[in-house]
Amino acid sequence: MTPSQGALQVNLQAVALHCERDDRELFSELSLSVSSGDLLQLAGPNGAGKTTLLRLLAGLNRDYSGDLLWHGQPLYDNYPDYARQRLYLGHLSAVKKALTPLENLRWLTAQDAPDTERLYQALEQAGLLGYEDTPCQHLSAGQQRRVALARLLASHCPLWILDEPFTALDKAGVSWLEGLMQQKVAEGGAVIITSHHALEGIPGLKQLELGGTS
Amino acid sequence: MTPSQGALQVNLQAVALHCERDDRELFSELSLSVSSGDLLQLAGPNGAGKTTLLRLLAGLNRDYSGDLLWHGQPLYDNYPDYARQRLYLGHLSAVKKALTPLENLRWLTAQDAPDTERLYQALEQAGLLGYEDTPCQHLSAGQQRRVALARLLASHCPLWILDEPFTALDKAGVSWLEGLMQQKVAEGGAVIITSHHALEGIPGLKQLELGGTS
Amino acid sequence: MWQWLKQLYHRLGSPKWFYELTERWIPWLTLAAVATGLVGLVLGLLFAPADYQQGDSFRIIYIHVPAALLAQSAYIMMAVAGAVYLIWRMKMAAWVARVIAPIGASFCLIALLTGAIWGKPTWGTWWVWDARLTSMLMLLFLYFGVMALQQAMESEEAAYKAGAILALVGVVNIPIIKYSVEWWNTLHQPATLKLTEKPSMHPDMLWPLLIMIVSTYLLFALLVILRTRNEILLHERKRVWVKKILES
Amino acid sequence: MEFNSFAEFLAMGRHGLYVWLSYGLTAAIVAYNVAQPLLRRRRLLKEQAQRLRREKRNAPSA
Amino acid sequence: MSLVSATVRRDLLLAARNPGEWANPLMFFLMVAALFPLAVDPDPVFLGKIAGGVIWVAALLATLLSLDSLFRADVDDGSLEQWLASGESLFALTLGKALVHWCISGLPLTLMSPLLGLMLNLPGEAYTALILSLAVGTPVLSLLGAVGAALTASLRSGGLLLTLLILPLYVPVLIFAASAVYHAGIGMAYNGQVAMLGAMLALAVALTPFAAGAALKLNLSR
Amino acid sequence: MSLVSATVRRDLLLAARNPGEWANPLMFFLMVAALFPLAVDPDPVFLGKIAGGVIWVAALLATLLSLDSLFRADVDDGSLEQWLASGESLFALTLGKALVHWCISGLPLTLMSPLLGLMLNLPGEAYTALILSLAVGTPVLSLLGAVGAALTASLRSGGLLLTLLILPLYVPVLIFAASAVYHAGIGMAYNGQVAMLGAMLALAVALTPFAAGAALKLNLSR
Ligand code: HEM
Ligand SMILES: Nc1ncnc2c1ncn2[C@@H]1O[C@H](COP(=O)(O)OP(=O)(O)OP(=O)(O)O)[C@@H](O)[C@H]1O
Numbered sequence A, B: 001m002t003p004s005q006g007a008l009q010v011n012l013q014a015v016a017l018h019c020e021r022d023d024r025e026l027f028s029e030l031s032l033s034v035s036s037g038d039l040l041q042l043a044g045p046n047g048a049g050k051t052t053l054l055r056l057l058a059g060l061n062r063d064y065s066g067d068l069l070w071h072g073q074p075l076y077d078n079y080p081d082y083a084r085q086r087l088y089l090g091h092l093s094a095v096k097k098a099l100t101p102l103e104n105l106r107w108l109t110a111q112d113a114p115d116t117e118r119l120y121q122a123l124e125q126a127g128l129l130g131y132e133d134t135p136c137q138h139l140s141a142g143q144q145r146r147v148a149l150a151r152l153l154a155s156h157c158p159l160w161i162l163d164e165p166f167t168a169l170d171k172a173g174v175s176w177l178e179g180l181m182q183q184k185v186a187e188g189g190a191v192i193i194t195s196h197h198a199l200e201g202i203p204g205l206k207q208l209e210l211g212g213t214s
Numbered sequence C: 001m002w003q004w005l006k007q008l009y010h011r012l013g014s015p016k017w018f019y020e021l022t023e024r025w026i027p028w029l030t031l032a033a034v035a036t037g038l039v040g041l042v043l044g045l046l047f048a049p050a051d052y053q054q055g056d057s058f059r060i061i062y063i064h065v066p067a068a069l070l071a072q073s074a075y076i077m078m079a080v081a082g083a084v085y086l087i088w089r090m091k092m093a094a095w096v097a098r099v100i101a102p103i104g105a106s107f108c109l110i111a112l113l114t115g116a117i118w119g120k121p122t123w124g125t126w127w128v129w130d131a132r133l134t135s136m137l138m139l140l141f142l143y144f145g146v147m148a149l150q151q152a153m154e155s156e157e158a159a160y161k162a163g164a165i166l167a168l169v170g171v172v173n174i175p176i177i178k179y180s181v182e183w184w185n186t187l188h189q190p191a192t193l194k195l196t197e198k199p200s201m202h203p204d205m206l207w208p209l210l211i212m213i214v215s216t217y218l219l220f221a222l223l224v225i226l227r228t229r230n231e232i233l234l235h236e237r238k239r240v241w242v243k244k245i246l247e248s
Numbered sequence D: 001m002e003f004n005s006f007a008e009f010l011a012m013g014r015h016g017l018y019v020w021l022s023y024g025l026t027a028a029i030v031a032y033n034v035a036q037p038l039l040r041r042r043r044l045l046k047e048q049a050q051r052l053r054r055e056k057r058n059a060p061s062a
Numbered sequence E, F: 001m002s003l004v005s006a007t008v009r010r011d012l013l014l015a016a017r018n019p020g021e022w023a024n025p026l027m028f029f030l031m032v033a034a035l036f037p038l039a040v041d042p043d044p045v046f047l048g049k050i051a052g053g054v055i056w057v058a059a060l061l062a063t064l065l066s067l068d069s070l071f072r073a074d075v076d077d078g079s080l081e082q083w084l085a086s087g088e089s090l091f092a093l094t095l096g097k098a099l100v101h102w103c104i105s106g107l108p109l110t111l112m113s114p115l116l117g118l119m120l121n122l123p124g125e126a127y128t129a130l131i132l133s134l135a136v137g138t139p140v141l142s143l144l145g146a147v148g149a150a151l152t153a154s155l156r157s158g159g160l161l162l163t164l165l166i167l168p169l170y171v172p173v174l175i176f177a178a179s180a181v182y183h184a185g186i187g188m189a190y191n192g193q194v195a196m197l198g199a200m201l202a203l204a205v206a207l208t209p210f211a212a213g214a215a216l217k218l219n220l221s222r
């Protein structure tokens, strides 16, 4: 069941998406396609609909019209398969405060089930060395965010969908995460993020600007 | 009791502060002073202790040794007075999801009790025109943040203490907030913030770098 | 036959069709409900003979029994409509299901209140923990639960789905509740008082009752239609055909 | 006809209170159920018509 | 407008926005009272004897459950932090909170109680005592509860812990109130018990807001 | 390791880290049963007659209270979003959750019940029936409760609403269980009732996880 390393293949298409919230049209006739090697940033002012679009793409919200295709098939025809190929990280990071970073990471990566060695490595790379066994409620905002991000290192999903991943990260953290994304793209994966950060120095970055009213 | 506009006077001193968490020393022998016209940014990597220091300065955490002085008096000798002179905005924004921006703002500014006209103006400046009567649960992350920030406009406190105020704001929002802070400083107020943003183009910005282990 | 059913289903799913059809039905339905109601009441209150045991208090039966019957069938209808929504995502079904809840709860309340009032002269007490009374009370709670849940949900779609799921779980439980309560009541200490066993009623008493039952169902249909039309207006307000109605 | 006079009808053979209380409560509940959708319909039509007019007015300028 | 009155207004507004907040305790009250006949014995004479006690236990549990959210939401969204940052008297704030809580829980329960009395066959003489004891007793429950809610406000699974802290404090109220209703039911005087409840209320108004205020400060150092 | 077993393990770990999670329902159970004699009549013979019913009502309420947090925390911290994003079968997940819930609420209650029996003077013949009915009945409570908890997971003041939704569904369990204990107490057979409870358990295991899974999806579109 674990996808083999070699077969990193992303092909996600959105055709003529239309979505409105509370009588306000967020986007319409929006089409996009993301395939291996793409790094797509959704940009736009507050309330433009970035989070909404991201959740649609992740398959977490069906409140739209239009088509979402994964390898040419409607997304929901084989949702479990899609789910195993994409990693979604939202505003909420699913980190339990009472558990340690290691325990949290083990749950977060349960589907890939990497061995403990791998988890330690991931935590180390995320800059949490020395905190593996501290309950997360004793960590700072940025450190908790790093726990959630550590799962990027321990997972095999070819497609990452990240909502404002840079929140609370310091400068070192930001460039570390940028590096990770570049590496994923170079390996043949793909990344979709929303961020108000200007992502500099990342080759191949595509931007999709969503218009807003505010 | 309302402080008059003319008497903007800030004089906050920390002398030889020392704080440790979980046996790890966050800072020691830290002294700083903030007075009218100052804009102080606490910087440093994740887990350096920025939030901790900010909460000490705001009088929300007494778990330290050293002295905190407000106009030369120990902070806690006349805490209610200090409380009315400084505005604290933390990670959590005290915005009730079931209420509208206007209702939320009215509670947030209850101590200053500005009239409704003023509140509308504040919301307008915060870019929330047209959303005054939408329950906050229907607003995006950045819009909710803007509701919390709108109180900066409707309050008279000379000292602002803000923890990562730029979170979730788009570019327009960031420069709007920078402008607000500059204006406060120019009026003779003072601002202390933590942020991983590089604050550019703000004259008189002082930075305090906290060291970290990560 | 199958084709016809399919066609009917698609029509029912169309708010516009429903709205226009009921436009024509409403006067007739109102007329029928009021007429049967009046006839039933006149016959029941004026012409039916007094019960030889209970005297004239038995005339409460003409509202009590129809309301009790309706309250039970309305719950099932609500659950069915909810299921239709869950399975086929038919918006009309969601609106109907949502609209039935307060109406069904109203009739349930009527049955309970009239029953309680009736109990005072016949049993000498407002309430006993009789099997039927207890299960009726539970039905009221189930209605309230559905209403409160829909009320509490933030998004409309979630409210419809949550209401439907709860209604379905409740429908499985209604027979269980009913039989367990009956069984409990017979095994436990026998109830001191019992609902009158189904009497072989005098036709002069029975006819008004049947007419009232018909009238109540007609009234129910009317109420459901009226409320559903409001839902349609609200949700389809941006459709051209609704705009026309609004402009006229 | 079971009753000889209106007073007798009202008295319902000593059970008037109970009978009329039941019928009264029922009437009230039914009346509420009938009135609610009618009033709501009126309000809805007014609100939505207003909204339409507002949108029409704003459409060219915006 | 001071922060206290602003908070009272906001909380009433929230309750109005979300009717569940006051309707749910009421329904719970009804249901617990309905469970007892099912679980023990539906015989009316028997029920009449335990009615006062059952109604009071139900009222107590309903109050208890509605307490959980008293400060929790304010902790979670940062309102509490802002309270503390405001420097205003915590005494007044907690008193205001308890007042709002009583308005949306104790008051409706009191008004509803005669209905339950009917269903459980409460003796006719006991109704006045029931309503009186609830009217004086439930504010005490709200005030004491505020202390517990303040202590557990920042805990995740506070609900049950709160129960544990508070139930023992509720015991005296329960004893006097139930005894008032019971004595009324057998035609005896019950002013003594109601007077005791009144005294408890006075004491609670004077003391619990201090305790609750101090407890809230604990949530401060996080 | 699949997500289901990982979740079961994580939840057990969380319960171990925070003993309140399983100790509190137990204490509540004890206290409600202890309140009762205070509110009604402490006469032992009288108590013995109602003991079975009171113990069951207390168990039911204790379960109910502990249900509130079943999915709430997972919604708040984003775990639920991750579940749904994982694409794994929700049936298994909710079944796992209900199982964990029973292990930390129903099971301790069952083990604790004889103590309460002693306190309330339960007739000696009724102990087996009490334990048996709790052992078979409380899993049903957990399973039904999971549906309610899933429906109310994303609501702020879900706790009481949950009660409202679930209590009517608990009535049959309560009736059969209390009647089993009662009949055992007066020396009559009670296999019928226990068999009914068993049937309910089978039905609940087969059906409720579907309903709970569907309900969890509701929390998705936010
Ligand atoms: C609050 C109290 C009461 C409730 C909740 C209640 C409930 C019900 C229900 C649910 C039914 C319909 C049963 C069915 O056919 O499915 C019913 C029928 C009936 N009830 Fe009541 N009832 C109450 C009090 C009374 C009283 C006090 C009387 C008269 C002494 C009474 C007389 C009847 C009769 C004659 C029928 C129709 C005959 C039958 O279907 O068996 N009810 N009631
Ligand atoms: N409640 C707590 N109990 C014990 N230790 C804590 C607690 N909160 C934070 N710490 C520790 O204190 C240190 C400083 O935390 P703080 O939140 O002040 O960091 P910060 O500088 O704000 O970081 P960030 O940029 O990530 O927000 C961290 O190393 C953390 O582990």
Ligand SMILES: Nc1ncnc2c1ncn2[C@@H]1O[C@H](COP(=O)(O)OP(=O)(O)OP(=O)(O)O)[C@@H](O)[C@H]1O
Binding pocket: A021, A022, A026, A044, A045, A046, A047, A048, A049, A050, A051, A052, A053, B137, B138, B139, B140, B141, B142, B143, B168, B170, F222
């Ligand atoms: N639950 C909801 N119900 C109704 N409308 C909503 C809801 N959530 C968001 N909206 C509306 O949808 C619009 C887009 O919201 P979204 O969260 O996608 O914005 P965003 O681009 O992510 O903004 P931000 O940069 O502030 O995070 C907003 O105008 C908001 O008012």
Ligand SMILES: [Mg+2]
Binding pocket: A050, A051, A052, B140, B141, B142
């Ligand atoms: Mg967003």
Ligand SMILES: [Mg+2]
Binding pocket: A140, A141, A142, B050, B051, B052
């Ligand atoms: Mg911080």
